[in-house]
Amino acid sequence: MIFILIKTILKFFIKEEYPRWYGGFLEVLSTLLMLATFWFTSKAYAPANLDQQGYFAYLLIGELCLHLPFSILFQGIRLMKRLGLSGVVDQLLVAQNSLFRLVFCFLSIYFVKGIIRLFLLILSAGLFFELPFPIAMTPKFFFLQVIVFFPIFFLSFSVGSIVLFWGRGENIWGQISSWLSFLSGAYFPILIFPVWIQSLLPVINPFALYLEICRRLLRQDGLSLFTYEWIGIFCWFFFFILATVVTFRFGLSAYRKRGPPNSYSF
Amino acid sequence: MTGPNGAGKTTLLRLLAGLLEIDSGELTRQGRCGWFAFRSLSLMDRLSGMEHIKVLSSVYGESHEQYLSHWKQLEGFQEMLETDLGHCSQGMKALLGLYSSILSLPETLLWDEPFSALSPFNQNLLSLNWCDFTGARTLITTHHGQIPEGFTEVAL
Numbered sequence: 001m002i003f004i005l006i007k008t009i010l011k012f013f014i015k016e017e018y019p020r021w022y023g024g025f026l027e028v029l030s031t032l033l034m035l036a037t038f039w040f041t042s043k044a045y046a047p048a049n050l051d052q053q054g055y056f057a058y059l060l061i062g063e064l065c066l067h068l069p070f071s072i073l074f075q076g077i078r079l080m081k082r083l084g085l086s087g088v089v090d091q092l093l094v095a096q097n098s099l100f101r102l103v104f105c106f107l108s109i110y111f112v113k114g115i116i117r118l119f120l121l122i123l124s125a126g127l128f129f130e131l132p133f134p135i136a137m138t139p140k141f142f143f144l145q146v147i148v149f150f151p152i153f154f155l156s157f158s159v160g161s162i163v164l165f166w167g168r169g170e171n172i173w174g175q176i177s178s179w180l181s182f183l184s185g186a187y188f189p190i191l192i193f194p195v196w197i198q199s200l201l202p203v204i205n206p207f208a209l210y211l212e213i214c215r216r217l218l219r220q221d222g223l224s225l226f227t228y229e230w231i232g233i234f235c236w237f238f239f240f241i242l243a244t245v246v247t248f249r250f251g252l253s254a255y256r257k258r259g260p261p262n263s264y265s266f
Numbered sequence: 267m268t269g270p271n272g273a274g275k276t277t278l279l280r281l282l283a284g285l286l287e288i289d290s291g292e293l294t295r296q297g298r299c300g301w302f303a304f305r306s307l308s309l310m311d312r313l314s315g316m317e318h319i320k321v322l323s324s325v326y327g328e329s330h331e332q333y334l335s336h337w338k339q340l341e342g343f344q345e346m347l348e349t350d351l352g353h354c355s356q357g358m359k360a361l362l363g364l365y366s367s368i369l370s371l372p373e374t375l376l377w378d379e380p381f382s383a384l385s386p387f388n389q390n391l392l393s394l395n396w397c398d399f400t401g402a403r404t405l406i407t408t409h410h411g412q413i414p415e416g417f418t419e420v421a422l
């Protein structure tokens with residue numbers, strides 16, 4: 001049944017996301033513009049310890065690794081708010097149907113869209129700029145994206161529950177995400193921070209751990225499961241599952257006590 | 267259920283639906299319920315009504331075809347099925363919301379002020395052929411003076 005649901009959503013998703021014939025073309029164009037921005041930024045501001053190509057590779061890998069997690073996170077929050085505003089959540093709750101399953105199906109499709117975007121980025125970088133890792137690493141890199149989808153899905157559902165049931169948190173989560181992205185080492189090495197911040201980052205920022213795993217993989221250092229970063233990621237995964245259970249149960253309870261939120265933050 | 271604004275019609279309906287918790291007493295629900303309360307925002311604006319219904323019916327996994335032909339008699343329903351929801355009127359969106367509430371084939375329908383956005387023609391057609399349209403017992407809230415012809419019983 002879940003596959004029928006995913007198939008049905010997928011069928012109409014393309015129409016919803018790309019309503020005009022030139023939608024796909026704009027996606028390609030925006031990918032090329034992003035790569036050009038990275039290329040010229042690296043030309044102008046390459047750090048002393050990296051040449052231009054080294055910094056371009058650094059920025060590109062940062063984008064490749066963090067695009068999908070942040071995209072899933074935001075789409076999940078937006079989706080849950082929209083489900084609430086359109087009354088679908090109430091209908092599902094009354095019919096005792098699973099909101100979790102519906103959100104999972106939608107986000108699976110956003111995941112596929114994210115993978116296509118990553119494929120476009122890799123293809124464009126290889127054709128017009130410079131691919132900073134061997135093409136043979138791509139399947140392993142995509143496999144890593146599949147693994148990371150699950151913890152991000154739980155994080156997204158958890159934050160989405162707060163936004164849906166209390167009507168608050170979307171804006172502040174936007175700010176937090178900017179900081180998480182800034183502090184993950186996507187744009188510059190986290191070694192430039194004071195030591196106490198560096199030691200704190202794995203505890204407060206799972207994206208820093210994930211990015212380190214990705215960089216190590218693309219440097220062809222392998223995907224060993226017993227590294228400090230992987231252990232950290234698994235701890236975060238269990239924390240996100242717990243957070244999902246807590247926020248959803250408490251959120252639903254608050255919703256049933258007070259009724260729907262009077263307003264939603266935009 | 268009829269009554270003036272602020273009388274608590276919607277609150278009671280939400281209690282019956284399980285969308286609000288009761289402070290005291292006991293409430294027992296039997297069978298599956300369907301819910302409607304008008305919302306002007308749609309889930310996916312660029313999908314037509316029919317596409318929207320296909321997505322939602324795949325959530326419930328039930329066949330609703332037996333009711334569709336009846337609903338097509340309603341003013342604006344066929345147009346709603348073919349039009350992107352972003353371009354639908356409030357009345358057409360209300361029709362979609364009402365139809366969505368029967369997609370799970372509920373035994374009881376709880377409709378909060380369904381007639382506010384419907385034309386007199388649609389109100390009468392619905393209320394005179396209730397079983398053909400829904401196949402479920404239905405409790406609705408409405409304002410005084412909005413009770414269409416087919417309704418002979420007022421519960422509260």
